[in-house]
Amino acid sequence: MDLSWMAWTWPTAAFFGSIAAVLVGFTILAIRYPETPRVGVLGIETTRGDRLFITLLGSAFINLGWLGLTDLPQWQALILCALYAAAVFRWV
Amino acid sequence: MNRTVNQKAWFLVLPVLVLVAFSAVIPLMTVVNYSVQDSFGNNQFFWAGLEWFEEILTSERVHNALGRQIVFSAIILAIEVPLGILVALSMPKRGFWASLSLVLIALPLLIPWNVVGTIWQIFGRVDIGLLGWTLRNLGVDYNYTQNALDAWITVIVMDVWHWTSLVALLAYxxxxxxxxxxxxxxKIDQASRWSVFRYIELPKMQGVLLIAILLRFMDSFMIYTEPFVVTGGGPGNATTFLSIDLVKMALGQFDLGPAAAFSLMYFLVILLISWVFYTVMVNLDRRGER
Structure with missing residues (x-):
């Protein structure tokens, strides 16, 4: 199968690969350890998957903000994302 | 809580997943790939890193389009929501006239976007259009192809004409x-008309109004066809909203990289709004169940 029209690069492939890995991981977690939704600081019911979605979407905005507002190296935004992820999984 | 856990039904979703993979996921991946590269055609790509994202984030052109987009969405919401409520309040409640007004009000919603655009494009023309010609002969200096304000008024009135019905129907x-x-x-409490609206009708309409506002916001935020058909984004860039600007960049200038970065950010914003929309609706439903 020729995928050259999709213009793959190693970084983007790695990016999608890790997203896919996280999705698979969370699916396995959900099957192994079923959970009941809980209500967090946002006042909405969330499951693990919801919190993952909020984390990923928020991280995208954090990265864009980092790129647009600071001149610091981009990888440092990932530290902030990790803190954000921890906060989301703890309190949302 | 004792829920039976049975996740086998998820397999029934597989055909949809395959469809979505081909219609959305694979194209989206391609857009992500484009966004970090530069191309001069011929399917040859050169690594550009985050350059395009930075360019779009600091681009005055995109900022202006975003500003116009927000102003446009704010204006049409400020007009359509109160107007829709007013229309719904003045509609008959039952009987023949109720059915007739429902059908009449729903009519604009049935017209395809590009046809709406064409209707207003001709309607507003000063040489042959009913509206444009009449205004011209009444001495109003109206020309939506040359005057930015006239173009804005035309596009907004068109959107109000097309979509107020939706708000009205939901409120109804x-x-x-x-x-x-x-x-x-x-009546027993001798409440005024305003109190009836404020303390009975408005709280009861809250749920549907929220849906109406979110729907209209999202739709207007992604608007393309109607303003494109009427003004083509002009005069100048006066009515170039986000999606019109995006198409200009991607197809007009064939700047695949910047356009891909632009559309990804646009997509993220839409995704965020959709998520808020979905969450609010689900939580309203839950509150209704209790």
Whole structure:
């Protein structure tokens, strides 16, 4: 199968690969350890998957903000994302 | 909580997943790939890193389009929501006239976007259009192809004409669900018309109005066809909203990289709004169940 029209690069492939890995991981977690939704600081019911979605979407905005507002190296935004992820999984 | 856990039904979703993979996921991946590269055609790509994202984030052109987009969405919401409520309040509640007005009000919603655009494009022309010609002969200096303000007014009036019906229909549905007893109680208390609206009708319409506002916001935020057909984004860039600007960049200038970065950010914003929309609706439903 020729995928050259999709213009793959190693970084983007790695990016999608890790997203896919996280999705698979969370699916396995959900099957192994079923959970009941809980209500967090946002006042909405969330499951693990919801919190993952909020984390990923928020991280995208954090990265864009980092790129647009600071001149610091981009990888440092990932530290902030990790803190954000921890906060989301703890309190949302 | 004792819920039976049975996740096998998820397999039934597989055909949809395959469809979505081909229609959305694979194209989206391609856009992500484009966004970090530069191309001069011929399917040859050169690594550009985050350059395009930075360019779009600091681009005055995109900022201006975003500003116009927000102003446009704000204006049409400020007009359509109160107007829709007003229309719903003045519609008959039952009988022949109720059905007739429902059908009449729903008509604009049935017209395809590009046809709406064409209708208003001709309607507003000063040489042959009813509106443009009449205004011109009344001495109003109206020309949507040359005057930015006229173009804005035309596009906004067109959107109001096309979509107020949606708000009206939703608000009407909300009004219909209020039991007669509420009105009788209000009458006994000698409540004014305003109090009836403020303390009975508005709280009961809250759910549907929220849906109407979110729907209209999202739709207007992604608007393309109607303004494109009427003004083509002009005069100058006066009515170039986000999606029109995006198409200009991607197809007009064939700047695949920047356009891909632009559309990804646009997509993220839409995704965020959709998520808020979905969450609010689900939580409203839950509150309704309790």
């Amino acid at each position: 549905a909300g009004l219909q669900s209020i039991p007669e007893a509420y009105y009788q109680a209000a």
